[in-house]
Amino acid sequence: xxxxxxxxxxxxxxxxxxxxxxxxxxxxxxxxxxxxxxxxxxxxxxxxxxxxxxxxxxxxxxxxxxxxxxxxxxxxxxxxxxxxxxxxxxxxxxxxxxxxxxxxxxxx
Numbered sequence: 001x002x003x004x005x006x007x008x009x010x011x012x013x014x015x016x017x018x019x020x021x022x023x024x025x026x027x028x029x030x031x032x033x034x035x036x037x038x039x040x041x042x043x044x045x046x047x048x049x050x051x052x053x054x055x056x057x058x059x060x061x062x063x064x065x066x067x068x069x070x071x072x073x074x075x076x077x078x079x080x081x082x083x084x085x086x087x088x089x090x091x092x093x094x095x096x097x098x099x100x101x102x103x104x105x106x107x108x
Contacts, residue, residue: 033086039081044059
């Protein structure tokens with residue numbers, strides 16, 4: 001029997017607690033990262049199968065943490081765009097272990 005808590009303890013101690021986010025916030029960031037352009041709350045909500053109101057509330061939280069930019073179009077519609085800070089913290093290529101593929105998962 002393997003005690004997983006002991007096996008992964010060093011890895012878990014390296015996790016920056018400031019980077020921990022609820023699943024919905026991570027999914028919003030991932031959607032913005034994949035699309036690579038500003039998106040309306042409704043577009044994100046459609047992708048995540050939730051309400052645009054939820055995206056608006058969670059988007060404000062992400063903006064307060066400096067992870068997304070909330071802007072308004074000339075028509076008054078709110079848009080969200082991932083920040084460089086969020087891209088570097090969650091999606092940088094040299095550390096695929098955060099939200100990308102785990103090391104060793106590369107196609108052979």
